[in-house]
Amino acid sequence: MSQVAHADRDHALLxxxxxxxxxxxxxxxxxxxxLPDTTSEAAKKGTLAHEIAELKLRKHFVEPMGPQKFAAAMRKFKKHELYEPEMDTHTDMYLENIQRIVHSFSSQPYITIERKVDLTTYVPESFGTSDCIIIGGKQLHVIDYKNGQGVPVPAEQNPQMMLYALGALRHYSLLYEIETVHLSIVQPKVWDEPSEWSLPVNDLLAxxxxxxxxxxxxxxxxxxxxxxxxCxxxxxxxxxxxxxxxxxxxEEIAPLKPPLIGWDEVGEVLQRADGIVKWYNSLKEAALAHTLAGGEVEGWKAVEGRGLRQFADLDAAFAHLKANGVDEALLYERKPITAAATEKLFENKKQYKELLEDTGHVIKLPGAPTLVPVGDKRPPITNRVSPEDAFSQPANS
Ligand code: SF4
Structure with a gap:
């Protein structure tokens, strides 16, 4: 099996x-x-999830393999220190999305996985590796898997996906006539459905x-x-x-005339402050790492944080407590796991949903109100009583 070592991929300047x-x-x-390239744990998890996704795609579309060989490869992934059970369900969602696209064609389309694409027609010395490319019936599909949850990545106007599509056109436009380009990003930690966007090939070329x-x-x-x-x-x-x-x-905020800023200005202040808080936390983390490595940051030093108490030897400590009159029942507590944690007891989300949500054993309570940028996809809420609600109340309530 010729699976790509995702962590060892070359990276172009652009x-x-x-x-x-x-x-x-x-x-x-x-x-x-x-600057030095440091790889975060989230990025390493993303690499592992991509390798699992690639294995599943290869098994289904490129190199059919027996259940034993597949199970052995999966076992290896599951032993990885960064493996999380949800990687299995999330990469299944990715596979299902690609199967859906493949089955939408009346005849078997061309499919390629982990395709290195040349982008130099548009970007100097640039190349990239597309997770999955499917071509058939004058349609080009470019599909990407994203493991992250912090930042939603929509397909619309996504330059990474558009560049992959341009690279695919360069490779395949002599072999296949392509009229429409479909971009799709599967990001299971953010969306249940993939984010999709389509455009005519001429718009992409322009x-x-x-x-x-x-x-x-x-x-x-x-x-x-x-x-x-x-940034x-x-x-x-x-x-x-x-x-x-x-x-x-x-400067932009200082010349504000009245002593109190208005609600029309608060939005911009919050937006800027949000950037400052994120940057401050990230800079502080980098400065701590620099100081611990022996570097100096003027006016700051690294110290030991507040330590935690823990038993040197749990069994010996409990035996000692019991010998000194502490009732054993006081030493243990039995707590139910949370409703959210029960999801991890099942192989997939569907089983959990059927057994607990569909039967009403798990209900969803509204979350605490939170202020988010206006582009957030959740609908706005308010405590204000509308005239319709007020007049629909029973008279004696
Ligand atoms: S402005 Fe932002 S993107 Fe540009 S170099 Fe600075 S941090 Fe990077």
Whole structure:
């Protein structure tokens, strides 16, 4: 089996996965290249989940393998220290989505997995690896699996997916006539359904032309530093001067005339403060790591945090307590697991839902009100009583 070692993949200076960043902030790619690449635990988990996803796709579409061989490969993944049972269900969702797309064709489409695509027509020295490409009936499907839960990644106008699609067109447009491009991102920790977006092939090609000068500037490290939500995964996010200066500048807020800011201004203040809090926490973490490694941060030092008490030897401590008159019943507590934790008792979410939610044994209570940006997909709520509600109350209630 020729499975790709995801962690060992090469990365282009202008990678497709970083396009969201270098298209907004053209000097960022060269700046990032000058900084060490550290891989977070979340990224390592993502790599593992991708390897499981690839195995499942290969089994179904490329290299049929017997149940024993598949089970042996899965056992190996399950022994990995970062393995989580939900990786199995989530990669099943990814597989099911690809099966749905494959079955939507009247005849077997072409399917390729972990395809390295050449992006140099649009972006200097760039390439990327697409999780799955399906072609048939003048349709090109590009499908990506995302394991993260912190940041939802929609397919619409997604430059990484659009670049993969352009790379696929370069490889396959001589062999297949393609009219429509479908992009789909499966992110099971965020959405139950994949995020999908389609566009005519000519629109995609026009977009590819439009980014050429931006990619040239990014390749040369030219242009202005532009801060925004794309800074979140930038290697320079903690110490980028442009970001620090803009986050901490108050000129735009300072000239506000009245002594109290109005609700019309609060939105922007909250948005900026949110960026400052995230950046502050991330910078503090980086400064701690720097200090622990022997570096100096003027005015700060690393110390031991508050320690936790724990038994040196649990059995010996409990025996000692009992010998000194403490009733054994007082030493243990029996607590029910939470409703959310019961989901992990089942192989898949469907079983859990049928047994507990559909039978009314698990009910959903409304969460505490929380303030989120207006783009959040949840509907707004209010405590205000509407005239309709007020007049629909029974008279004697
Ligand atoms: S932190 Fe933001 S502004 Fe600074 S280089 Fe990175 S993407 Fe550009």
């Amino acid at each position: 990678s497709a996965s970083g396009a969201h960043r270098w298209l907004h902030c053209t000097p960022s790619a060269r700046l990032e290249a000058s 977009w590819g032309e439009s980014i050429k000068p931006i990619a040239q500037a990014a390749y040369k490290g030219e242009g202005e530093y532009v801060i925004g939500e794309h 979140g995964f930038c290697r320079a996010r903690n110490t980028c001067r442009a970001r620090v200066e803009q986050l901490l500048s108050v």
